[in-house]
Amino acid sequence: MANCLKKIKGLRRNLLDIVVNLEAVIDYPEEDIEEITFNTVSEGMERVKQELEYLLKHAHTGKILREGLQTVIVGRPNVGKSSLLNALLSEERAIVSEYAGTTRDVIEEQLLLGSVPLVLVDTAGIRQTEDYVEKIGVARSKERLDKAELAVVVLDGSQTLNEEDEEILNAVAGKPCVIIVNKGDRPQVNDLTALQKRFGKDRVLLLSAKTGGGLEQFTAWLQSYVYGSEHAISGGAYVQNTRHENLLREALLSVEEAIRAAASMLPYDCLVIDLHKAIDAMGLITGDTLQDEIINEIFSKFCVGK
Numbered sequence: 264m265a266n267c268l269k270k271i272k273g274l275r276r277n278l279l280d281i282v283v284n285l286e287a288v289i290d291y292p293e294e295d296i297e298e299i300t301f302n303t304v305s306e307g308m309e310r311v312k313q314e315l316e317y318l319l320k321h322a323h324t325g326k327i328l329r330e331g332l333q334t335v336i337v338g339r340p341n342v343g344k345s346s347l348l349n350a351l352l353s354e355e356r357a358i359v360s361e362y363a364g365t366t367r368d369v370i371e372e373q374l375l376l377g378s379v380p381l382v383l384v385d386t387a388g389i390r391q392t393e394d395y396v397e398k399i400g401v402a403r404s405k406e407r408l409d410k411a412e413l414a415v416v417v418l419d420g421s422q423t424l425n426e427e428d429e430e431i432l433n434a435v436a437g438k439p440c441v442i443i444v445n446k447g448d449r450p451q452v453n454d455l456t457a458l459q460k461r462f463g464k465d466r467v468l469l470l471s472a473k474t475g476g477g478l479e480q481f482t483a484w485l486q487s488y489v490y491g492s493e494h495a496i497s498g499g500a501y502v503q504n505t506r507h508e509n510l511l512r513e514a515l516l517s518v519e520e521a522i523r524a525a526a527s528m529l530p531y532d533c534l535v536i537d538l539h540k541a542i543d544a545m546g547l548i549t550g551d552t553l554q555d556e557i558i559n560e561i562f563s564k565f566c567v568g569k
Contacts, residue, residue, distance in 0.1 A: 275549060444469045
């Protein structure tokens with residue numbers, strides 16, 4: 264959080280410098296002040312705009328760091344969902360059996376995997392069943408899948424896809440998901456190439472929950488998914504507050520308005536109005552106010568009124 268506030272303070276400072284230059288020209292036209300150009304102003308605002316966009320793009324990372332990534336493990340019975348959960352936890356948390364339908368309810372655990380906090384849910388196998396208790400478990404699995412921020416779909420690599428697999432794959436289509444082709448220690452009959460073409464090469468991973476092979480690749484994928492390709496796990500500036508996220512969106516909209524005003528060659532006053540709004544919004548995050556800031560900056564930066 265401290266890194267994020269420091270970043271926002273710096274961006275606010277950049278906008279304040281632009282406003283100080285603009286208002287000095289506006290308020291003291293008789294003084295010998297070098298007038299800054301529209302291009303210079305636009306370039307400075309564009310840099311701030313890009314930084315704000317970056318912070319907002321990674322706002323979901325701050326939420327994950329604060330609350331944990333709501334992750335659900337789904338698949339038909341006996342593909343190795345519980346084995347995967349146990350492998351990730353490094354303990355026998357879920358019952359593993361050769362019989363399909365062993366897991367009848369959801370099992371929720373919290374863990375830190377590769378610097379990513381997870382709220383990990385192992386669900387009952389999704390399939391058509393006449394068993395009353397299992398039906399309840401399947402219904403709860405589908406409910407958790409709908410609410411999940413990330414679906415980990417487990418398939419049995421030693422078997423071809425069946426109707427139950429297809430039903431689950433169709434259910435996650437278009438949602439944040441990763442496809443785990445489990446039982447990689449056995450001869451593979453599943454068509455990985457077709458799955459990669461369908462969901463993306465980086466979202467289909469082969470592993471073995473039994474031997475642990477491939478778990479490191481899954482952890483690396485998870486880090487990339489949460490933190491981005493930069494992998495800025497430590498020292499990153501992440502928005503961890505919904506109110507702050509909304510204020511940054513207000514600031515971004517105002518900066519964009521100012522950029523459009525500059526592109527249209529509107530008077531400096533028009534730019535200043537929008538930039539004030541952006542500075543005010545960011546000040547509500549950092550605890551700074553515009554009161555007296557600009558006039559003091561003008562007098563300290565320029566020799567005016569003397």
